[in-house]
Amino acid sequence: MRRFFQWLRESVGPGEITLSHYLIFALIVRLPAVFLSRGYAFSDHQFQYVDPAYHLAFDGSWWRPHDYVQGLRSWVYPGILAGVFKLVAWFGITDPQAMMVATRFVHGLVSLLPVAAFWTLVVRWKGWSGQRSLLLFFAANALVVYSGVQPTGPTFAVGLSLAAIFLFHGPGSLWPFLSGLLLGLAFACRFQDAFFGPVLLAAGLLQKRWRACLFLALGSAITVTGQGIVDFVTWGKFLHSPFRYVAWNVFEGQAQRYGDQPVWLYAAFICLVLVLISPFLRSGFRALWEGSGKLPLLAAASLVYIFLHNVMARKNFRFVLPALVLLLVIYASSLLFEGSEGKTRRVHRRLFVGIHLVALVLASVWYANRGPIEAALALHRLEDFRDRLVIVDGRDDKLGGHYYLGRPRIEVVNVRQRHLASWLRAARPSTPTYILVVGHPLTEEGDWGRYRLERVGEYRDWPDTWSGSRRFLYRAERIRGPA
Numbered sequence: 001m002r003r004f005f006q007w008l009r010e011s012v013g014p015g016e017i018t019l020s021h022y023l024i025f026a027l028i029v030r031l032p033a034v035f036l037s038r039g040y041a042f043s044d045h046q047f048q049y050v051d052p053a054y055h056l057a058f059d060g061s062w063w064r065p066h067d068y069v070q071g072l073r074s075w076v077y078p079g080i081l082a083g084v085f086k087l088v089a090w091f092g093i094t095d096p097q098a099m100m101v102a103t104r105f106v107h108g109l110v111s112l113l114p115v116a117a118f119w120t121l122v123v124r125w126k127g128w129s130g131q132r133s134l135l136l137f138f139a140a141n142a143l144v145v146y147s148g149v150q151p152t153g154p155t156f157a158v159g160l161s162l163a164a165i166f167l168f169h170g171p172g173s174l175w176p177f178l179s180g181l182l183l184g185l186a187f188a189c190r191f192q193d194a195f196f197g198p199v200l201l202a203a204g205l206l207q208k209r210w211r212a213c214l215f216l217a218l219g220s221a222i223t224v225t226g227q228g229i230v231d232f233v234t235w236g237k238f239l240h241s242p243f244r245y246v247a248w249n250v251f252e253g254q255a256q257r258y259g260d261q262p263v264w265l266y267a268a269f270i271c272l273v274l275v276l277i278s279p280f281l282r283s284g285f286r287a288l289w290e291g292s293g294k295l296p297l298l299a300a301a302s303l304v305y306i307f308l309h310n311v312m313a314r315k316n317f318r319f320v321l322p323a324l325v326l327l328l329v330i331y332a333s334s335l336l337f338e339g340s341e342g343k344t345r346r347v348h349r350r351l352f353v354g355i356h357l358v359a360l361v362l363a364s365v366w367y368a369n370r371g372p373i374e375a376a377l378a379l380h381r382l383e384d385f386r387d388r389l390v391i392v393d394g395r396d397d398k399l400g401g402h403y404y405l406g407r408p409r410i411e412v413v414n415v416r417q418r419h420l421a422s423w424l425r426a427a428r429p430s431t432p433t434y435i436l437v438v439g440h441p442l443t444e445e446g447d448w449g450r451y452r453l454e455r456v457g458e459y460r461d462w463p464d465t466w467s468g469s470r471r472f473l474y475r476a477e478r479i480r481g482p483a
Contacts, residue, residue, distance in 0.1 A: 063397065187220075
């Protein structure tokens, strides 16, 4: 233990940091999130990545969203995640909670790739000295840790894209080739990350790095072709999913059905993560200017990515995660450098670091959608829960995830609370039948005909601030004899 604390002091103390120390530090920082950051922050996380992967790996039940009906999604990342599930199960870890911890750990190991690439860029290729604070900030940044451990296609693509951008700075042909491979794989996991490709190519052409551009294109072509083959096998057409995705969201205008967010939203996100507020505006814009001069490719990639996303009607913080991380790196490369400066700059630095440390803690311990998931886990543990679930006042995406239910086949019935009694009389389901109620419990004076409803449990988020995440589980038993 004494040796560990000595090693920890050496890692975070002044001076340079070796790559091995840096990677071990980054892994340790990710462990709280691996064990504690449960749940899913947005419904696609569970129903378009985890559940399809669970179906692939174990032929388990799943709800097929419209994306998987029309072919808007690639099966590349669900296939990768299914492989992780099978690997974890091979080690004997089959409980859904324990399997998800192991899955986050595997993703955490993969997320060390952009960490290593960033160290190589800063220490080996840039040759900067005294950049320990910048390196530690990147390894322990909340957005990087969250993206590194959470199993979704978009978050997995964040690490791949960041590594690709960092590695493209490398000399010779090998590093640009690896950059292209990673960028093509990122494209397969989230199509919008292809926006980084033209920026890297343009930078290489401006620098007259002809071989780097050639090998970047070659590497990208290999993994994009692999994505196209997967689409051909799964959807019947080469590169079907990205073209169908663009047609659906852009030419058919379907993205607007999710809302039209204001054009200033991404600017607000930038101000939030950079702490660009009064009285630190001068210090902040100076950090942006100086950092962009030190890392111009990162600045260009970030701005182009955000600009192209800003054109779309639908906007969300998670859509621009890789660009925000790049901006943070640019910003921190200047702000975290301690030189001759005034009091305002020092306060700005401390506030910036403090806010991101708080964000790291939240990203490491937050249990998103606790209510739905705990309800699904309760059903998982019930031996008499088999092949039917009735959801009251909710759709299929309100059940917490088929992965957590852990059943090979589930029939899901959606019913309004006011129609539940008539549904029971008409359907006459065999019992026991389990009923999952969304938002509010069933009325105590309800007349359920020849059925008796017993509340099994109720499940809520913590803190319990939104009724939409509350779940109430009932067990319906048929009454023998006269009603």
